[in-house]
Amino acid sequence: MAQTRFSHVKISGITAVVPEHTIVIDDEIEFFNNDIKLLERNKKILGLGTRHVADERTTNSDLCEAAARDLLQSLNVDKESIDALIVVSTSHDYHYPASACVLQGRLDLREDCTCFDISGIACSAYVHGLWVAHSLIASGAAHKCLLLAGDITSRHSDRRNRNSNMLFGDAGTATLLEYTEEEKPSFFVTGTRGKCWDKLIAPAGGYSLPMEADIAGLEITDESGNVWRMCDDIMKGLDVFRFTTDVGPRGIAEVLEFSGMDKDEVDYFAFHQANRQIVRTVAMYAGLPKEKYSAETFSMYGNCGSAAVTMDLCRQLSASPVRHVCMATFGVGLSWGFCLVDMKDTFVAPVKTFVTPESNMTRKEKIDYWISYFKGGNNA
Incomplete structure (x- = not known):
């Protein structure tokens, strides 16, 4: 695993927002064969x-903005003082x-503010974004960096898909x-196990398999009745679970x-909120006391992709600030x-x-807008 140390970068502040519409799992019993026990x-x-x-x-940019x-x-930050803007997401x-x-x-923001995205690694992207921001500031390339992490992960699968959605x-x-x-x-x-790139993937929508008429309306129903589209996230769950429970404890250690710190010196461990089972299993294997981490952010907000660990920070630390925080994330790649x-x-x-x-x-209004835009051709 790659290791990097920085000395003169501070995290000045963190904020988080969620859209107003909510779904309560109890209202989705129809997707569980109307079986209350299941x-x-x-x-x-x-x-x-x-x-x-x-x-x-609502778009990801709306939430991040x-x-x-x-x-x-x-x-009370002067926007003119920001010289780098990084967005981490898989929902651009x-x-x-x-x-x-x-x-x-x-x-x-000012025009000479450096702007770029970090994409395609999803749930580990926030820590990678922090690493890049630290690197820019430590090198002198930037003095203040605004890091925006967000995802519209609810659109990454069909609601009828009980394996994922x-x-x-x-x-x-x-x-900041x-x-x-x-x-x-x-x-x-940080690190990557690229030989397992296809264990968590959205097969279509890029330029390997563009969304065209032959797959645009295609729906695949698996043996459990879950509905899949070619642009949906598909995860080999057992492989990913094994990956997280292998990498998670080792990465924390x-x-x-x-x-040079002991886990007793760390005030809080913020996990990627994949689900309760993964968080608790990784924490157990890492030997962490229950009072120093939480899996309940997932129960309140779900897995928010690149924003999940940040959501946990805001939920847990807004009223109870601490000093030494360890973040543990794992995701696509x-x-x-x-x-x-x-x-x-x-x-x-x-939050x-x-x-x-x-x-x-x-x-519909977006479609109409872009039709009009295209009809204008290259005319100014």
Whole structure:
């Protein structure tokens, strides 16, 4: 595993928002063959509860923009002082341009602010984003970096798919990092098991298998009755579970050893909220005390993809600030990211609800808009 240490970067603040619409698992008993025992068993094992789901008028950029505006206002940050903007997501509004470019314009950041996306690693992306932001600031390439992590994971599968859809919720988060003269050590451990790239994948929608008429309406029903589309996430669950329970405890042990700290010195362990079973299993294998981590963020918000670990930070630490935080994430690729950071004096806001503006376009309005745009051709 790759190891990196930084000394003069601080995390100034973190905010998170979720869309207003919610789905309660108890209201989905029809997807469990109307079997209350089956539903309760899934709730107990996986921790299924409530998840926030964006409507068709809400995009990932909407959620991340709202989180960013809240953060900048809360910290009274001059937007002119931000010199790098990073967006981590697998739910970008477009193939291109980068969501960071779109949000740079919407947030009215200065034109020489460096903007780019980190994509395709999903649930480990936040720690990778932190690592890149630390690198930019430590190198002197940037002084203040705005990191936006968010996903509309509810759209990554069909709601009829009980293998997948019931796990996922939507969220957008914002983190501000900046240079500090203060000695503030942070430690990162990252890695990838690329030979297992197809264990968690959305097969169609890229340029290997573009969405065209031959697959656009195709639905595949598996032996359990789950409905799949070619653009949906498909996960080889047992393989991914084995991966997380292998990499998770080892990654935590490695980042602790690298930092020279004992787990007793860490105030809180923030996990990627994949589901209750995975969080508890990794924590158990890592030998962590129950009071130092939580799997309940998943029960309240679902697996929010790249934003999941940030959601846990905001839910747990907004009212109970701590100093030494270890983050443990694992996701698509198969990839992982662990870090141990000093969050003394970091502003952490509670999770807020995003209300979609009435002016946001519906799907039909978007289609009509782009038809008109195309008809204009290359004319200015």
